[in-house]
Amino acid sequence: MNLTQLVLASHNAGKLKELQAMLGEAVQLRSIGEFSQVEPEETGLSFVENAILKARNAARISGLPALADDSGLAVDFLGGAPGIYSARYADGKGDAANNAKLLDALKDVPDAMRGAQFVCVLALVRHADDPLPILCEGLWHGRILHAASGEHGFGYDPLFWVPERNVSSAELSPADKNRISHRARAMDLLRQRLSLK
């Protein structure tokens, strides 16, 4: 497999930046946005299914091996919601609306019951019909804050308190988030699977 060039099956600029930083110069990630602006419908019932679906779609469109990232935030008090629906939690109105809805759903919920985890599944397919996608997952445990804090990152980062640093994940430097996040953990596994340094 020629891994010097991969298409990233994501329209999320935050993911592209983080994954490219983690992979370094050896692998060039090209955004699927170069090939198509049409986003596939995420019809799976799991992170794994959606990651595979996005990877296959990108490989089909680009003709390149494709990496997909399906991720989200699972909040204990909400029975794991928004989970695979994290991007669509506020009906597609974007990150700020998602965060506002989450804060509202957890209004008056005490700290001890605000546990949550970020989940990331990476799927790599060598071609669109690859019968053996490589799958790697990473979890990151934390807690949902009572108000947004921090300017870095994207998505739910301003609401996610990181116990090992005692700050929100939007207050971590990008380099530090990329060392300890759910995405970093999944990428560590992928690197091992591909024997990348």
Ligand SMILES: O=P(O)(O)OP(=O)(O)OP(=O)(O)OC[C@H]1O[C@@H](n2cnc3c(O)ncnc32)[C@H](O)[C@@H]1O
């Ligand atoms: O599907 P693609 O095109 O990759 O982009 P997306 O943003 O729709 O990505 P997902 O379907 O995987 O949904 C992920 C959701 O979880 C959020 N999320 C995932 N990783 C995150 C992170 O590291 N920090 C903050 N929020 C994150 C993100 O903002 C989305 O709302």
Ligand SMILES: [Mg+2]
């Ligand atoms: Mg999506």
